[in-house]
Amino acid sequence: MLRLYGSYTFGFGLKAGLAWDTSKLSGNGVTEGVTLSKRTVWSIPFQYTFMIKHQITGHYTWARNDQASFADGLHTRANLWAIGYSYDLSKRTSLAITYARINNGANAGYNLYNSAGTGLGAAGVAAGEDPRMFGTTIRHAF
Numbered sequence: 426m427l428r429l430y431g432s433y434t435f436g437f438g439l440k441a442g443l444a445w446d447t448s449k450l451s452g453n454g455v456t457e458g459v460t461l462s463k464r465t466v467w468s469i470p471f472q473y474t475f476m477i478k479h480q481i482t483g484h485y486t487w488a489r490n491d492q493a494s495f496a497d498g499l500h501t502r503a504n505l506w507a508i509g510y511s512y513d514l515s516k517r518t519s520l521a522i523t524y525a526r527i528n529n530g531a532n533a534g535y536n537l538y539n540s541a542g543t544g545l546g547a548a549g550v551a552a553g554e555d556p557r558m559f560g561t562t563i564r565h566a567f
Contacts, residue, residue: 430468438475444468449493463493464501483508488535500531500553517566526557 426449432442450462470484487504504527511521527535529550536550537558550556 432470438473440472442468442470444470460493462491464491465489478513480511480513481509482511488533490530501533502530503533503535504528505535511562519562519564521562521564523560523562524558526555528555529553 426446428444428446430442430444432440434440444467446466446468448462448464449460451457452459452461466486466488468484468486471482473481475481484507485504487502489502490499491501505525506528507523507525509521509523511519513519525537527537529535529552531553534550534552534554535556537556
């Protein structure tokens with residue numbers, strides 16, 4: 426796995442970034458030395474803070490076709506859109522809402538990373554399904 430990322434903060438409350446990740450899964454036992462999966466992912470995150478207590482965050486992420494899958498990873502690409510808004514009630518407490526959606530290719534089965542803990546990921550995502558999530562959060566730091 427190789428991952429590179431960085432961000433830049435502009436003077437008017439905007440922070441934008443760029444991330445790149447490439448990873449490879451190799452087999453073991455009978456499939457020793459065989460590349461089972463090889464993919465590249467790009468992400469563009471942003472954060473905008475205004476009027477001190479308000480913040481809008483989001484990102485667009487896309488995974489290219491798997492280069493080691495059957496038929497050269499045909500239709501294994503996917504993209505993810507996420508947007509959120511938070512309001513600081515105090516220095517330690519905030520409220521937030523978030524919406525995220527994955528658009529899977531016909532043979533892709535990406536799922537939201539937090540769905541397994543909520544029971545949503547128990548059945549998994551079938552190839553081509555497009556999971557989405559709407560969430561609310563109350564955070565308090567002790």
